[in-house]
Amino acid sequence: MTDAVGAAGAGRDPEAVSAFVEHFAAQLVEAGMTRMPSRVFAALLASDTGTLTSAELGEQLRISPAAVSGAVRYLSQVHMVSREREPGSRRERYRVHSDQWYEALTSRNAIIKRWEDALREGVTSLGADTPAGRRLAETLDFFEFIERDVAEMMERWRAYRDARHR
């Protein structure tokens, strides 16, 4: 009955794990993330320890080591996953740290910062007193507001979670 998968997400029902992984990954893809990073991330999220090695990921997702490498490089660039060297082995472990991944969502505001820069530039070059300039300025306002507020929101979340956890 039990199959030979030994590694990765086994021990639990590998089919159920895979179903979740693929379904959740699909949602991430639809939100604009590329496929391999999405799948790798979902697999980590669904793992028991929150960590998997490159080999385990490759086996579970049926992808080449190169694909794992590429996906992980992307994920760690955007801080959704961190890499750990497992001492006494040349295996590398990839971990999804829940907190880290929330912050990553937030850190989309690196992007927002650049939007703001572009908008500021537009306000200046089109003229702050033109209709278009005013529209850009209001949009800029909105982003500046959002930015401040998101930081506060994250604090509220931590407070909420801590209260809940106790």
Place this chain on the structure above:
Amino acid sequence: MTDAVGAAGAGRDPEAVSAFVEHFAAQLVEAGMTRMPSRVFAALLASDTGTLTSAELGEQLRISPAAVSGAVRYLSQVHMVSREREPGSRRERYRVHSDQWYEALTSRNAIIKRWEDALREGVTSLGADTPAGRRLAETLDFFEFIERDVAEMMERWRAYRDARHR
């Protein structure tokens, strides 16, 4: 001195407009939006009235009517732009309504809703009492929290803007 461009974003310095449009569009692209919708959106944002016709967009951005059509279809699907039929003409007007576009950002929570569904499913199928299940449950918590809070944030924004505008 004045050039012949007559339409679209002329009247103002067309070069400055174009510079902003392309620069801002590039930022949107980098955030994951496809190129044509990004450019069309930026052009509308930088227009004086906040509206442009299909022909004006095509001329200003140097793209075919088909490309305009495709971009606009996408933008109105995600509610970043609305279409208006200009009475007494077969011209169609596309408008960026500032408020609407803020809401669109927010309405990314249609996406979040689906993430939540996938997570809920995962919690159930992996077992709420397993380590992985617990991780998924916490992530789900986070999104549910965010969702509530974003709504409030938008209200705060409106209040802030109104206070500021007066």
Place this chain on the structure above:
DNA sequence: CGGTAACTTCACAAATTTGTGAAGGAAGCG
């Protein structure tokens, strides 16, 4: 009620992106 202006849809060509196989390092282990 025909003509024509404006947008849309369709099928395809071009460009970009994705994932693979193979070769190339690090790093533990004997």
Place this chain on the structure above:
DNA sequence: CGCTTCCTTCACAAATTTGTGAAGTTACCG
């Protein structure tokens, strides 16, 4: 100190995505 194991990087083939020209549709206008 060389061997082996595991991961990464590189160049390329496949697949997907993008934007275009051309034909089609709708609706104003005379």
